Structure formats: structure tokens, C-alpha cells
Amino acid sequence: MEVIVFLPILFFSIILHEFAHGFVAFRMGDDTAYLSGRLTLNPISHVDIIGSIAVPALCWLTGMPLFGWAKPVPINPLRFASPRRDMGKVAFAGPAANLLLATLCVLAMKIFLLAQSFFSPRALEQIFVFLQYGMFINIFLAVFNLIPIPPLDGGRIVTALLPQRAAYGYDSFFGRYGMYVVLALILTGGVKYILLPPTMLLVGIFSKFLM
Numbered sequence: 001m002e003v004i005v006f007l008p009i010l011f012f013s014i015i016l017h018e019f020a021h022g023f024v025a026f027r028m029g030d031d032t033a034y035l036s037g038r039l040t041l042n043p044i045s046h047v048d049i050i051g052s053i054a055v056p057a058l059c060w061l062t063g064m065p066l067f068g069w070a071k072p073v074p075i076n077p078l079r080f081a082s083p084r085r086d087m088g089k090v091a092f093a094g095p096a097a098n099l100l101l102a103t104l105c106v107l108a109m110k111i112f113l114l115a116q117s118f119f120s121p122r123a124l125e126q127i128f129v130f131l132q133y134g135m136f137i138n139i140f141l142a143v144f145n146l147i148p149i150p151p152l153d154g155g156r157i158v159t160a161l162l163p164q165r166a167a168y169g170y171d172s173f174f175g176r177y178g179m180y181v182v183l184a185l186i187l188t189g190g191v192k193y194i195l196l197p198p199t200m201l202l203v204g205i206f207s208k209f210l211m
Contacts, residue, residue, distance in 0.1 A: 009134050010056060013098060013141055014070040015046045020097035022073040025090045030079035038073045046070040055186065062189070072151070084167065088160020091153040095142040102138035105131045106206045113210065139202045143195050149181055150174040 019041055022033030033039045038046070047053070051069035080086035109131045116124055146154040155174055159167045174181070185191040 006060075006133060006137070007056070009130070009137050011043055011052065013101060013134075013138050014052065015041055015043055016097050016101060017094040017141060017145070018046050018070045018073045020093040021075065021090055024093035025073070025075050025079075028080055028086050028090070030076050032076045032079070033073045036074050046073075048072075058186075069145075084160050084164070088157045091156030091160070094153050095145045098138040098142040098145070102135045102142070102202075102206060105134040105138070106209050109135075109210055135206060136199075136203060139206070140195060140199050143199050143202070144191070147182070147194065150178040152178070152182060 019039065022039045025032070026034050026039060048069060048071040051071070055069070075087070075090055077083035077087045109128060112119070112124060112127055112131075119127070145152050146157070148154040148158045150156060150159065150171060155171075155178060159171045162170060182191075185194065
């Protein structure tokens with residue numbers, strides 16, 4: 001039953017994440033995502049076999065927190081006024097979209113709490129389960145994508161912030177081995193020890209708003 005609730009939230013969240021990348025890139029002068037048909041919320045355009053299907057299935061089977069990713073939106077940094085700096089902004093747009101969605105879930109829970117007299121206890125419980133999953137999944141996705149290892153968004157943000165020479169060396173190394181490092185963390189379960197502490201900290205901060 002949990003999977004039935006989890007999966008639609010997860011798919012929408014990772015699709016919104018990729019859409020945010022494409023939208024910010026488009027606003028900054030790169031129409032590559034738009035011309036590729038990726039500036040859309042249509043899930044078919046964003047599904048990635050590994051990140052959208054295999055990894056969530058593996059997480060569910062192994063009892064790990066359920067997360068994943070969509071097919072990366074194509075970006076051409078050469079279309080930006082300042083390629084390295086602007087690529088950092090585009091990278092940050094994805095996690096920011098997830099944190100915004102988590103915030104909206106918390107605000108919705110607060111509204112339902114204030115209006116709980118208009119709902120049956122059963123209906124209110126189901127709404128809260130859905131919104132709590134939405135909050136947790138989006139915080140988890142934001143934290144996961146902020147791991148400072150390319151090709152994750154955090155790696156692109158670090159590259160944008162480092163001095164040019166250091167950024168080149170950092171990107172060269174992780175551009176070659178970064179995905180293997182990320183997959184190793186996922187397959188060994190090590191990723192949860194990295195992600196759960198900051199995720200639960202943010203969940204606690206968000207939850208305080210409901211008190």
C-alpha cells in the first residue's frame with residue numbers, strides 16, 4: 001500500500017526536479033531542453049530506466065528510503081553568459097524545486113490542521129499520510145542531489161563555486177568516476193548514512209511549523 005502512495009509522489013517530484021533545471025536554463029538563454037521536448041511535466045519525456053525504475057525498485061526491495069532520479073535534462077552551458085557560474089544556478093534549481101514542494105506540503109498540512117473540523121478523522125489521516133510522504137521524499141531528493149559529487153547537482157554547484165583551476169581538476173576527476181562513486185554508495189547502502197542525518201534534521205525543522 002505504501003508503494004502505491006510513494007511512487008506517484010516520487011515520480012512527480014523527480015520530474016519537477018528536472019523541469020526546474022530546464023526552466024531555469026531556458027530563462028537564462030539556453031533553449032536546448034525546450035527544443036528537445038523536455039520542458040514539460042509529461043513523465044514519459046523524463047523517465048530514466050535506472051533512476052526512475054531500477055533504483056526505486058532496489059530501494060523498496062532492500063528496505064532503503066525510496067528515491068530515484070529522472071533522465072537528465074540537456075543543458076548547453078555555452079549558451080549562458082557565464083557558463084560555469086550559471087550552470088551552478090541551473091544545478092541548484094532542481095533541489096530548490098524539491099524543497100519548495102516540501103514546503104508546500106507542510107503548508108497544506110498546516111491548513112488542513114486549522115480546518116480539521118471540516119473533515120472526518122479518516123480522511124484527514126489519509127491526507128496527512130500523502131502530504132508527509134511528499135514532504136519527506138522531496139527533502140530526501142534535495143539532500144541526495146546536493147551530494148557534492150558530479151554528476152549530481154551538488155557537484156555542479158561546487159564546480160561553480162571553486163576557483164577555475166580547482167574546478168577543472170575537481171570536475172575532471174568526478175566527471176570520470178563520479179557516477180561509479182554514487183552507484184557504489186547506493187548499492188552498498190552507504191548512501192543512507194550520508195543522507196538520513198541531514199534529511200531528518202530538515203524534516204524536524206519543517207515539522208516544527210506544524211506545532
